[in-house]
Amino acid sequence: MAIARNIVNIAIAAAEKEDAKRITKVNVVAGELRGFIPAQLIFCFGLMAENTIASGAYLDLEITPVMGKCKKCEETFMVKDYRYVCPKCQGEDIQTVSGTELRVKDIEVE
């Protein structure tokens, strides 16, 4: 709920800066590790947007996969099923390079 509220606030702030009257779409990038249930977030977003210029806006969630980088051989790979093991050298010292992000990418306004 707090996250949905933040998304609405960020979108409204950006829209007002450009003197937009209505927000039609909000594009959010969320990493897989965040473990969001999209339907739940979209529902909360709808509630938070009521009676604002974001009311009725479509929330698009782009879920980014978990990517890891092996600190030993520098191989970058997709981490499936939370297996933090390098597919090339079997190294286990893996840095997470994506999958934890959570940001408003852009908005579409009228």
Next chain:
Amino acid sequence: MKINVMTDILEANDRIAADNSKVFDKHRNLVLNLMSSPGAGKTTLLEKTGEALKGKLRLGVIAGDIETTRDAERLQKYKLPVVQLTTGSACHLDANMITYALPHIDLKKIDILVIENVGNLVCPAEFKLGEDYKIMMLSVTEGDEKPLKYPLMFRESSLLLINKIDLLKYTNFNLKEAKANARRVNPDMDIIDISCTTGEGIPDWISWLNQRYQNKFGTKARA
């Protein structure tokens, strides 16, 4: 028209958390964000910890609960400095709530401050509070698959306490499997088995605390 935004959704919270962290450093507090599902044993752990640290390091607690001040009342019996935060309906603590709690606790009289988060395995992991470490507690009655169901919390935590191991024989909880699952999500995580009822593992937990305190401040206790 499209407007580029690229704003981190938790940026405002992270900024406040960084401010809290500065306050804690100034007062030489080691700060831990303790998270678990409801009923895992957070408050009991704090009771045991307060006792075990007596005369060594001074423990203080900020306890987050949706309603009631029962946790704080339990801890006050041990003469620990406690602030209770009731979040109303919020399922987690955020950095701002901690900022509001700070004037109500004398940080100068505390070495280790534990922030007892609201019992929940999802939302608390998202919000930094200004802590040095996140600690996660899992009790054997909850199931050994939890790390795979709630990966972010396990990924973010430095230590996993597996509690209620005295009950292992009554459950189908597989300790080996639970640890393998936790390490799969977070290979760097420390894991300590404990029982707040029998006291098993509590000395290991206390030495973990001592070690982290020394790592941060270099001395065993404050002069």
